[in-house]
Amino acid sequence: MLIGLMATADTHENHYFTDLAKTAKSFNMNVCKFTPENIDRDLKKVRGERFDSEREMWIASSFDIPEFIYDRCFHGLSRQQSETRIKINWLKDHSTFLGLGLPGKWEVYQSLKKHPLLQAFFPETHQVSASEDIIGHLERLNKIIIKPEFGAGGTGIYLLCKNDEGTLVSMTKKGTKYDRQFTSTSQLNKWLQHLLNRYKYLCQPYLELCTLENEPFDLRILLQKNEKNQWMERGRGIRTGQKAGITSNLATGGEAVTLDAFIKKNPETISIAVEQKIQHILRSLPAETEAVFDRLFELGIDLGIDKKGQLWIMDINSKPGRKIIQVLHPETMRDIHRAPFQYSQYLADHLQKAGE
The missing domain is CATH 3.40.50 (Rossmann fold)
Structure with missing residues (x-):
């Protein structure tokens, strides 16, 4: 084979x-x-x-x-x-x-947001096609995040905040935060339209997904199918960003921390109730995503936890990186390397039985 x-x-x-x-x-x-x-x-x-x-x-x-x-x-x-x-x-x-991948973030959001078991975990999300759309959401919410519909690794994510001078736009690149102040709406309009002419963007309210020390963090969980077509958790880890930063992606300067070490330092973040919700998402999300879209082999699920303890599904990636698992759980890499062959074997047997 x-x-x-x-x-x-x-x-x-x-x-x-x-x-x-x-x-x-x-x-x-x-x-x-x-x-x-x-x-x-x-x-x-x-x-x-x-x-x-x-x-x-x-x-x-x-x-x-x-x-x-x-x-x-x-x-x-x-x-x-x-x-x-x-x-x-x-x-x-x-x-x-092995896996047929997922469409853009907007299509995934629209489909899964309707699911009764999952809808509470998705932040309000809007597709934006004109700068006026973004400015409208900013007027309403004061602080918003815009992200590319087909983005990965934290690239192209901006934080927009209303302030006395106008609008402050922030982004993180290779661990450094860059700010740009727009004093006039027409100036901001022009910049946003230039961005939207190049890529499709989504807009979300800014959620305080950070520790009490103001360090942004998220929880990455890597799942793969096994030889019986069952979803297996291969590992999880926390990604922390720069203090007062926007994202915690490793590609934009974030750091990988084990869950235990993170909880020890921030005991208030992941309570028993939060862990129960995480387990609920892991039970429901992979099966529902496959039911709506098509066959998947692996998933990277990024979860955010805000200061009130609310859990949010921030991203679902059908071609996840393994960097965080490799760094924090090197002992699981053997299973990760075996998984594509075990799943290929399952599919071969399964397709044979189906007469394909």
Whole structure:
């Protein structure tokens, strides 16, 4: 059985892919890696690299379409219908993807917000297409967050606050917070419209998802399917941001902290009641997300806890990073590396029974 690891660029997730490929040997599976650009639809072939398990190295090669695809492609902040996307969609008809991914944050929000077991955990969210929309929400709420509909890693997130001088816009990049003061509405309008011309944005009220010391934090939980098609929690960790910062993403300068260490320092944050709500979300969310959308293999769920102890679902990622788990729970990486092959085996057996 040939498992294809698909990434946006040749160098993307190289270490992870090599660890996976070494693991494949114990499942008697072969592994190749490629980028969508190198799919040849006419020949039904793919150019990429095949892993030589004897020499433990990647070798340039051309191969038939793999039976199973582990899709780790990231498409940036926009979703234009490019040749790459056309090729990926074609591949979905010619191979079995472990997980079929999720649409944008807005579509996910709209579908799951209606669910009776989950609706209380989603913050008020609006799609904004004109600068007037954003300014309207700012007038109403005084403090708002705007984030790209297809964003990841904390990129492109801005905090807008009304103050005596006008509007203060803040963002975090590589651990540094940048502020820009707009004194006139027309100036702010122009800047916002420039942003909206490039990407689709969502607007939310600013939630105080921070400790009593004013450090922003969130809880990342990594889930994967096992060989029985059951969701398994692989680990969880706290990401803390700079004091008075906006986000706690590791990519924008956040730090990873174990849950125990965090609770010891901030005992007021995660009470028994909060943990019960977390368990409720973990029981309901993966199944409901799959029921509405399509098959998923892994999920990164980001939860926020505000100063009143209210729990919020901030993000649901179908192609989650593993950095926080790798740092805080290295002992679980073996299970993480085995999971794509166990799940491929499940799908192979399952599809065979279904006669596909």
